[in-house]
Every structure is written in C-alpha cells, then in structure tokens.
Amino acid sequence: MSASVRLDAVTQAFARRGSHRAALAELSLDIAAGELVAVVGPSGCGKSTLLDLIAGHARPATGSVTVGGVPVAGPGPQRMLVFQEHALFPWLTVQANVEFGLRSAGVAPDRRAATADEWIARVGLADAAHLHPHELSGGMRQRAALARAFALAPQVLLMDEPFSALDAPSRDRLHVELQDLWRETGTTIVFVTHNVREAVTLGDRVVVMSSGPGRVIAEVAVTLPRPRVVESGRVVDLAQHVRGLLDEADQMGISAPRHGRDGYVSI
Amino acid sequence: MIWWLASLAADALPGPGVTAAALADMAADGRLVSIVWRLAAFMGACFAIAVVLGVAGGLAIGMSRAGDRGLSPYLAALQGMPTSMWIPVAAIVLGTDVWSLGAVVTLGAVPAIMLGTRTAVRNVPPLLLRAGRTLGESGTSLVKRVVLPAALPGIMTGVELGWSIAFRCLVAGEIFSGALSGTGIGTVISRSRQTGDLTEMMATIIIVLAFTVLIDRLVFSRVQSRLRTRRGLVDAGLPH
Numbered sequence: 001m002s003a004s005v006r007l008d009a010v011t012q013a014f015a016r017r018g019s020h021r022a023a024l025a026e027l028s029l030d031i032a033a034g035e036l037v038a039v040v041g042p043s044g045c046g047k048s049t050l051l052d053l054i055a056g057h058a059r060p061a062t063g064s065v066t067v068g069g070v071p072v073a074g075p076g077p078q079r080m081l082v083f084q085e086h087a088l089f090p091w092l093t094v095q096a097n098v099e100f101g102l103r104s105a106g107v108a109p110d111r112r113a114a115t116a117d118e119w120i121a122r123v124g125l126a127d128a129a130h131l132h133p134h135e136l137s138g139g140m141r142q143r144a145a146l147a148r149a150f151a152l153a154p155q156v157l158l159m160d161e162p163f164s165a166l167d168a169p170s171r172d173r174l175h176v177e178l179q180d181l182w183r184e185t186g187t188t189i190v191f192v193t194h195n196v197r198e199a200v201t202l203g204d205r206v207v208v209m210s211s212g213p214g215r216v217i218a219e220v221a222v223t224l225p226r227p228r229v230v231e232s233g234r235v236v237d238l239a240q241h242v243r244g245l246l247d248e249a250d251q252m253g254i255s256a257p258r259h260g261r262d263g264y265v266s267i
Numbered sequence: 268m269i270w271w272l273a274s275l276a277a278d279a280l281p282g283p284g285v286t287a288a289a290l291a292d293m294a295a296d297g298r299l300v301s302i303v304w305r306l307a308a309f310m311g312a313c314f315a316i317a318v319v320l321g322v323a324g325g326l327a328i329g330m331s332r333a334g335d336r337g338l339s340p341y342l343a344a345l346q347g348m349p350t351s352m353w354i355p356v357a358a359i360v361l362g363t364d365v366w367s368l369g370a371v372v373t374l375g376a377v378p379a380i381m382l383g384t385r386t387a388v389r390n391v392p393p394l395l396l397r398a399g400r401t402l403g404e405s406g407t408s409l410v411k412r413v414v415l416p417a418a419l420p421g422i423m424t425g426v427e428l429g430w431s432i433a434f435r436c437l438v439a440g441e442i443f444s445g446a447l448s449g450t451g452i453g454t455v456i457s458r459s460r461q462t463g464d465l466t467e468m469m470a471t472i473i474i475v476l477a478f479t480v481l482i483d484r485l486v487f488s489r490v491q492s493r494l495r496t497r498r499g500l501v502d503a504g505l506p507h
C-alpha cells in the first residue's frame with residue numbers, strides 16, 4: 001500500500017514576538033505513489049518543516065498538502081514520521097515501543113508481538129528488545145525508532161535524517177536494508193538528509209532545496225541500478241553534481257536573507 | 268541529645284527515658300498498634316480520594332489552556348493558605364465528626380496534587396505527543412498511554428507535597444478538637460491538656476514521626492527511584 005504526495009505552492013512561517021520568519025517559500029512537489037524521494041538542503045532550510053506538513057503535525061500558512069488525493073487534516077499512522085530525534089517513549093521497553101502503534105491500531109496481542117519481534121530482528125536489536133531507550137546507544141535508539149515505524153506498514157514513510165547518528169557500517173547496512181524494504185512494501189518514502197551521497201544512494205529522485213526559507217532549486221533523477229551503496233563510483237560522481245547545484249544556488253544569492261543568529265550553514 | 272538537654276532545662280518536658288517507657292507501655296497494651304493502624308486507615312482513605320481528584324483535575328486543566336488560565340491562580344492561592352483554616356468551617360458545616368476532618372484532609376491535599384499534575388502535563392515533551400499522534404493515538408487514549416506515563420514523575424512530586432499537607436491538616440484537626448478523626452491522637456492531646464503530663468504526648472509524637480518517615484521510605488522514595496531508574500534519569504554511566 002502506498003499513496004502519492006502532492007504539495008501545491010506551500011509556504012510556512014513561524015511567528016515569533018510579532019515578527020514572521022519564513023521557513024518555506026512557495027514549495028511545490030509531486031511525489032508518485034511508491035516513489036522514494038530524497039530531499040537535501042542545508043541545515044535550517046525547512047526540511048523538517050516540510051515533513052511536519054506532510055505528516056499533519058502542522059498546517060501550511062498557504063497552499064495545500066494532499067496525500068493520495070485527500071487533503072491532510074492531521075497526524076495519523078498512514079503517514080509515519082521517523083523523527084530527527086528518536087522520540088521513543090522512555091518508560092517503555094524497545095519491544096513495547098514497537099508494539100505501541102500496533103496496539104493503537106487494534107492488532108491482537110499475539111500478532112502484535114510477532115510483528116514487533118520480526119521488525120526488531122530486522123534492525124538487529126533482537127537481544128535488546130527488553131531494554132529501555134536510555135539503555136541503548138544512539139544508533140540503537142534510531143534503529144528502534146525505525147522498527148517502530150516500519151511495523152505499522154504506513155502508506156507514506158517520512159524519514160527525517162534517520163541515519164545521521166549512526167556509525168558508517170550500520171548506516172551502509174541500513175541503506176541496503178531500506179532499499180530492500182522499500183522494494184518489498186512499495187511504500188512511498190520521503191527521505192530527508194543533508195548528506196548528498198546518502199540522497200543519491202537512496203533516491204529515485206533527489207530534490208535539492210535552497211538555504212532557508214527553503215524552496216526547490218533543482219531535481220535530479222537517479223537512474224543507477226539498485227541496490228546502491230554510498231561508495232560506488234557513479235553515486236559519488238552524481239553526488240558531486242548535486243553538491244555543485246547546492247553551492248551554485250548559494251553563490252548566486254538565491255537564498256533570501258534570514259533573520260536571527262543562525263545564518264547560512266554550508267553542508 | 269538536644270531533647271535530653273531540653274528536658275533537663277524545662278521540668279514539664281519528659282525526658283527520652285520516660286518517653287521510651289511510655290512508648291513501651293503503649294506498645295504493650297495495644298495503644299501503639301491501634302494508633303498506627305487507625306492513622307494508616309484514615310490517611311489512606313482520605314489520601315486515595317485526594318489523589319484521584321487531584322490527578323483527574325490536574326489532567327483536565329493541564330490539557331485545556333482556557334481551564335488552566337481560569338483556575339490555576341485560584342488553586343495557587345488556595346495552596347498557599349494553611350488548609351487547617353477550613354477545620355473550624357468544616358466542623359460547623361459538617362459537624363465535629365470523622366467525616367468533617369476527613370473532608371478537610373482530603374480537600375487540603377487536592378490543590379497541591381492538582382497543580383503538580385498540571386505542571387507535569389504541561390511539561391510533557393511535545394515530541395512524545397507528536398510521536399503518539401503519528402502512531403495513531405488521540406483523545407483519551409493518548410492521555411492514558413502517553414501524557415500520563417510521561418508526566419508520572421512530576422505527578423509523584425505533587426502527590427508527595429499533597430501528602431505532607433494532608434498530614435499537617437490531620438494533626439491541626441486533632442489539636443482543634445479532641446477525637447475528631449478517630450485515630451486516637453486527639454484523645455491523647457486532650458488528655459495531656461487536662462493532666463499537664465506530656466509523657467504520653469511525646470510518645471505519640473514519636474509514633475507519628477515514625478509513621479511519616481516509614482511512609483516516605485516505603486512508598487514515596489521507592490516509587491520515585493523506580494520511576495527514575497526506569498526512565499534513565501539516574502546516571503549509571505551508560506552510553507548516551
């Protein structure tokens with residue numbers, strides 16, 4: 001099961017003591033059902049904001065967000081968001097965390113346990129299932145959060161830099177694993193990252209955003225055969241090209257001036 | 268030591284030795300057990316009701332911005348006042364019996380628990396609420412499965428504060444009027460008042476002190492440390 005995602009002239013701004021601060025400047029994006037789209041952009045360009053809008057945690061200031069042709073009205077398990085910070089419930093074990101959403105969906109206890117076991121094993125946490133989040137390393141927490149998301153078999157999976165806290169070997173393994181899972185489940189995936197190579201490795205298409213307030217400055221189709229790995233020569237070449245687009249955008253001064261202290265951060 | 272010196276200075280104050288003897292006496296004829304037992308039953312019943320009312324009320328105002336703005340100032344004012352001032356009021360309205368003191372003790376603890384719960388609910392990390400919503404929870408089941416467990420350590424703090432207020436209320440009630448609560452403390456107080464002999468009084472104070480320490484050790488610190496360990500709020504040198 002998967003659904004298409006469509007953002008139409010979406011803008012978002014945050015009010016702070018009367019002054020508005022734009023986070024997204026007119027962004028339009030069409031994602032086909034079952035597509036794996038990677039979004040890259042500098043820190044603070046509005047990538048998390050974009051995912052929040054699709055997930056339904058926030059409403060756009062203007063424009064519309066539709067998933068499967070239906071306007072997004074609020075958060076729900078069909079649009080699963082894997083947060084930038086792991087967001088596991090600290091009072092529950094890994095097992096109970098993964099079962100959380102299944103229980104909300106009314107899955108019977110034995111099926112719940114079986115599904116959770118399967119996903120916990122797939123992310124390599126089988127012998128940590130009874131631990132609480134604070135007893136896990138950063139990377140293990142992130143993997144537990146992944147298992148929790150996948151266990152619900154969402155139509156759209158929104159991933160916010162889910163692998164940025166991982167060590168290179170487990171990240172590489174999860175890259176391959178994610179591509180396999182995506183092929184098996186056919187879920188639409190929006191994968192946000194600031195790592196250009198990771199974007200090229202995973203995406204059917206790489207959407208490049210300008211520094212904040214974010215807009216789409218380029219889209220690069222990736223037609224290399226799967227499964228891809230970050231080290232492969234062709235991935236590196238294409239990543240160089242995407243990186244060039246990003247740098248070019250900033251040199252041309254496309255990025256609007258921003259208020260506040262955290263200015264442009266290069267990636 | 269201080270107590271012993273004080274009893275040398277002030278004739279009326281019984282020394283530790285005499286008090287210990289009185290304590291042994293009370294233990295022997297069952298008065299000690301009876302006081303502790305009745306104290307536990309009375310406080311247990313009143314406090315259980317207070318916790319239910321306080322947590323429910325705190326959740327309600329913690330979840331609604333309007334309710335919070337409307338009610339919290341009054342709650343804070345209520346909590347700031349000595350709750351024992353309600354004892355005469357309750358005595359006149361409800362009569363001088365167990366129920367009247369029970370109501371004061373119960374209601375005395377409610378504002379503290381309510382405010383503690385409200386603050387704890389307010390401080391639940393929004394990220395966890397979002398995670399809960401994304402995973403398909405909403406409404407009361409979101410409260411039950413995310414808000415309440417996330418707020419539990421904070422709620423416990425309010426509950427502890429409520430307990431000490433309830434206890435103060437009880438003792439004040441006993442002083443105000445003899446055998447109000449049926450715990451027997453009041454009887455001891457009025458007897459000492461009449462005879463001028465403080466030995467039994469001191470022994471009873473010791474019993475009450477021991478009771479509160481015991482409750483704190485056995486209930487509150489245990490629950491707190493369990494909550495904290497489970498959530499990783501105790502630094503055990505684990506990876507982060």
Ligand SMILES: Nc1ncnc2c1ncn2[C@@H]1O[C@H](COP(=O)(O)OP(=O)(O)OP(=O)(O)O)[C@@H](O)[C@H]1O
Pocket residue numbers: 014015016022023041042043044045046047048049050084194212
């Ligand atoms: N709740 C908020 N209130 C005010 N401003 C916000 C809020 N959330 C985000 N912003 C602002 O919106 C802009 C975009 O933030 P966002 O978190 O989407 O960036 P990002 O692209 O995800 O960055 P990163 O790669 O560092 O995660 C930033 O300038 C940020 O300061």
Ligand SMILES: [Mg+2]
Pocket residue numbers: 047048049084160
């Ligand atoms: Mg972000």
